[in-house]
Amino acid sequence: MINKSSVQEAVDAWLEGKDYFLVELSVSPDDRIVVEIDHADGVWIEDCADLSRFIESRISREEEDYELEVGSAGLGQPFRVHRQYEIHVGKPVETQGKDGKKYRGTLLAVDDEGFELGVMQKVREEGKKRPVMKEVTMRFAFDDTAYTKYLIKI
Numbered sequence: 001m002i003n004k005s006s007v008q009e010a011v012d013a014w015l016e017g018k019d020y021f022l023v024e025l026s027v028s029p030d031d032r033i034v035v036e037i038d039h040a041d042g043v044w045i046e047d048c049a050d051l052s053r054f055i056e057s058r059i060s061r062e063e064e065d066y067e068l069e070v071g072s073a074g075l076g077q078p079f080r081v082h083r084q085y086e087i088h089v090g091k092p093v094e095t096q097g098k099d100g101k102k103y104r105g106t107l108l109a110v111d112d113e114g115f116e117l118g119v120m121q122k123v124r125e126e127g128k129k130r131p132v133m134k135e136v137t138m139r140f141a142f143d144d145t146a147y148t149k150y151l152i153k154i
Helices: 004-015 045-058 082-087
Strands: 021-027 032-038 067-072 092-097 102-110 114-123 132-141 145-150
Touching: 004 021, 004 032, 004 045, 032 045, 032 082, 045 067, 082 102, 102 132, 132 145
Parallel strands: 032 067
Antiparallel strands: 021 032, 092 102, 092 145, 102 114, 114 132
């Protein structure tokens, strides 16, 4: 069986000095290796191929045969690591609370405990008869959200 730590070492060596970051690394019992990376400006296929070749140069197929899949985290997929939140600050996202409610808005800030979302809501302002649409800042704890993902606008 492929040692996950040896794959991790190879990936870390490739990532060193690059703006890419690791989103997920898994090694299944049948030696299927899946590596997902991300970047603030998106992931290029050439970089996935380069990382794949780099891993293959570090892990011998003669010792253990394996299947290797290297790809991007996927646009529109839920965020899985903190850095994905960081690179999407200022961009539209959708989040779903564990209570099932969905919110769409602009990711305003992120810290170690959670994030802030600017959401358009009807708000009754003092002295006005009708509510007006206004951006309201909402705070979400990571533990209280089912998912957050980049909201693709067409």
